[in-house]
Amino acid sequence: GAVVSQHPSWVICKSGTSVKIECRSLDFQATTMFWYRQFPKQSLMLMATSNEGSKATYEQGVEKDKFLINHASLTLSTLTVTSAHPEDSSFYICSAWTDYNEQFFGPGTRLTVL
Amino acid sequence: AQKITQTQPGMFVQEKEAVTLDCTYDTSDQSYGLFWYKQPSSGEMIFLIYQGSYDEQNATEGRYSLNFQKARKSANLVISASQLGDSAMYFCAMREGPGSNYQLIWGAGTKLIIKP
Numbered sequence: 001g002a003v004v005s006q007h008p009s010w011v012i013c014k015s016g017t018s019v020k021i022e023c024r025s026l027d028f029q030a031t032t033m034f035w036y037r038q039f040p041k042q043s044l045m046l047m048a049t050s051n052e053g054s055k056a057t058y059e060q061g062v063e064k065d066k067f068l069i070n071h072a073s074l075t076l077s078t079l080t081v082t083s084a085h086p087e088d089s090s091f092y093i094c095s096a097w098t099d100y101n102e103q104f105f106g107p108g109t110r111l112t113v114l
Numbered sequence: 115a116q117k118i119t120q121t122q123p124g125m126f127v128q129e130k131e132a133v134t135l136d137c138t139y140d141t142s143d144q145s146y147g148l149f150w151y152k153q154p155s156s157g158e159m160i161f162l163i164y165q166g167s168y169d170e171q172n173a174t175e176g177r178y179s180l181n182f183q184k185a186r187k188s189a190n191l192v193i194s195a196s197q198l199g200d201s202a203m204y205f206c207a208m209r210e211g212p213g214s215n216y217q218l219i220w221g222a223g224t225k226l227i228i229k230p
Contacts (some may be wrong), residue, residue, distance in 0.1 A: 032216060034217070034218075038157075041225075042222075042223075043205060043220045043221065043222050043223050044159075044205070044220050046217060046218075049217065091157055093157075093159060095159070097216050102161065102164070103149070103161070103216070103218060104161065105151075105158065105159035105160075105161075106158075107156070107157065107158045108157040108158060108159075110157070
C-alpha cells in the first residue's frame with residue numbers, strides 16, 4: 001500500500017527553539033496533505049490542510065505564525081513549530097489521500113519541549 | 115453537535131471472540147464515506163476499512179467488516195476471531211461530500227483490549 005513517512009519520529013527540544021517535521025509521500029503524489037495533532041488518549045485534531053504550491057488552510061484556533069506549513073512539492077510537506085513551548089508538546093501526524101477513498105498516515109512525530 | 119459518535123470509550127474482550135465497535139454519524143450529505151482506523155500504542159494510524167454511502171454491500175476486509183445501516187446512520191466495525199494484536203485504539207471517521215476538501219471528521223475513539 002501507499003506509504004507516508006515522517007521525520008523525525010521523535011524530538012526533544014528546548015523551549016524557544018523551532019522544530020521542523022517533514023512529511024513525505026513515498027510512492028504517490030499528494031497535492032493535499034493534512035496535519036493533525038493528538039493529545040494522549042484523545043482523537044486526532046486537524047490543524048491544517050496543506051496544498052501543494054499554495055498557502056495552507058488552518059483550522060480555527062490554530063496559530064498560523066506558530067505552526068508554519070510549507071508544501072513545496074507533490075511529495076513533501078513540512079510543519080515547523082516556531083518558538084516551541086512545553087504546551088506544544090504533542091504527537092503530530094500527517095496524512096495524504098492516494099485517491100478519493102484512501103487516506104494514509106505517517107507514523108507520527110512525538111514532540112517534547114522542555 | 116457531534117458528527118461522529120463512538121459511545122464505547124473502552125472494551126475488554128476475550129481472545130478469539132468477535133467484537134463490535136459502535137459508530138454513529140450525522141450528516142445531511144447524500145454522498146459521504148465512512149472509515150475505520152486502528153491506532154496501536156506505537157501511534158501509527160492504520161487504515162482498516164471503507165464504506166461509501168452508495169455502496170449497497172457491507173464492506174469487508176479479512177477479519178474486518180463494516181455493518182452499515184444507512185437509515186440508522188450507523189457504521190459499526192466488526193472484528194471476527196479477535197487476536198491479542200487487535201488491542202489498540204479504534205477510530206471511526208467520516209468524509210462528507212464535495213466541498214469538504216477531503217477532510218475527515220473523527221470520533222473520540224474506542225480503546226479495545228483483548229484478554230488472553
